[in-house]
Amino acid sequence: MKKHIFIYLIIGLIIYSCSKDESPINPEIDVLGKWELTHLGNGSNADPYPNDGSYQEYLPDSVMRIHNVGEEGFIYQKYWFEDSLLFERATYVDAIDKDTTVFIVPYKYQFLDRNKLRLDLQNPATFTTSIYKRIK
Numbered sequence: 001m002k003k004h005i006f007i008y009l010i011i012g013l014i015i016y017s018c019s020k021d022e023s024p025i026n027p028e029i030d031v032l033g034k035w036e037l038t039h040l041g042n043g044s045n046a047d048p049y050p051n052d053g054s055y056q057e058y059l060p061d062s063v064m065r066i067h068n069v070g071e072e073g074f075i076y077q078k079y080w081f082e083d084s085l086l087f088e089r090a091t092y093v094d095a096i097d098k099d100t101t102v103f104i105v106p107y108k109y110q111f112l113d114r115n116k117l118r119l120d121l122q123n124p125a126t127f128t129t130s131i132y133k134r135i136k
Contacts (some may be wrong), residue, residue, distance in 0.1 A: 035057070043129055046131055119132070
């Protein structure tokens with residue numbers, strides 16, 4: 001009888017040690033990396049988006065680097081998390097009169113899993129929901 005209990009104990013320890021230990025998502029860490037847009041729309045009506053190789057990359061120093069295929073170089077923006085929102089700050093310089101405008105765009109974020117990110121724009125817009133998948 002003691003032999004059977006010992007065997008069950010060993011099997012239980014093996015199963016317990018092999019179980020997946022998912023740590024909670026930390027947005028400031030889990031957002032890091034390259035993401036490509038896969039769906040665009042409104043709420044649950046986000047249709048597949050035909051990506052052309054463009055992506056955005058969240059870097060550890062709160063800098064977001066955007067690569068658009070067909071354009072030279074990168075676009076750089078700042079990002080940060082506050083409460084349940086992801087903020088992105090974009091600067092636009094008018095080519096004609098050189099006026100500078102700063103846009104701060106709030107998104108409600110949700111990690112659908114560690115490799116899928118949903119952003120819901122908190123300002124009125126034509127398309128409010130974007131879904132991204134991690135590519136690196």
